[in-house]
Amino acid sequence: RGPGAIAAASRFSKGCLSLLRAFARSGELSGRCLAVATAVIEKINPADYTAWKLRWDCSRALSGLSGSSSNASSSSPLSSPLPSPSSSSFLAEEARLCARVAARSGFKNYQLWNHRGKIIAEAVGEGGGGGEGNEAAAEAAATEFAKLIAGRELAFASAALSDDAKNYHAWSHRCLVAGIVRCPQLWEGEREFAGGAIAEDPGSNSAWAHR
Numbered sequence: 001r002g003p004g005a006i007a008a009a010s011r012f013s014k015g016c017l018s019l020l021r022a023f024a025r026s027g028e029l030s031g032r033c034l035a036v037a038t039a040v041i042e043k044i045n046p047a048d049y050t051a052w053k054l055r056w057d058c059s060r061a062l063s064g065l066s067g068s069s070s071n072a073s074s075s076s077p078l079s080s081p082l083p084s085p086s087s088s089s090f091l092a093e094e095a096r097l098c099a100r101v102a103a104r105s106g107f108k109n110y111q112l113w114n115h116r117g118k119i120i121a122e123a124v125g126e127g128g129g130g131g132e133g134n135e136a137a138a139e140a141a142a143t144e145f146a147k148l149i150a151g152r153e154l155a156f157a158s159a160a161l162s163d164d165a166k167n168y169h170a171w172s173h174r175c176l177v178a179g180i181v182r183c184p185q186l187w188e189g190e191r192e193f194a195g196g197a198i199a200e201d202p203g204s205n206s207a208w209a210h211r
Helices: 003-026 031-044 049-062 090-105 110-127 135-163 168-181 184-200 205-210
Strands: none
Touching: 003 031, 003 049, 031 049, 031 090, 049 090, 049 110, 090 110, 090 135, 110 135, 110 168, 135 168, 135 184, 168 184, 168 205, 184 205
16 A cells, blocks of 8 residues: 555544543543444454444444434435334344454454444343243244354354354353353354364363363
8 A cells, every 4th residue: 555545544543532531531422432442443453442332332222122223414425324123133233243344354353343232232131021921932932042142153253163163252152052042052163063173183272170
């Protein structure tokens, strides 16, 4: 890249980080805050704690799950409010963000896995609500929903382990999934998964700890 492009990238980074700090101080949860947090994660620093936290808080607020949002006017392109995601779709978008970040910068990113863990807890909790008139049917539906979420998350962790079989974050994520979903079939599957990893590498401390 030429000097002009480098200078422009530097101005973009400084501007985004300055806005991010301002939003963190003010507590604003809005579309423009979400846009800035996302820009920092995807274009500047995929391991920025503040950006990930603001991204989560903004997404939940805009979906109606917590707090309220406020949109101040500004001439900056980053100030344009994003469409408010529904409570059922924002989790899917957060999962897609994690996948994009992993594809671009790799799986060794604590903030990415922490964010993904929040998605599981929120999704399983959301899927288990309702059903007062028929508790058995509601419980069965919640169990199936949890299994669906678990399958997706375990596939994500498996992708990370195929890249690095000793990725601590991926193994921890599998443990987190098993703990949240709490399904005997899933636990048995994890025992077999760990056994396969041990067969391939008997010295894998991560696989032994998981088992």
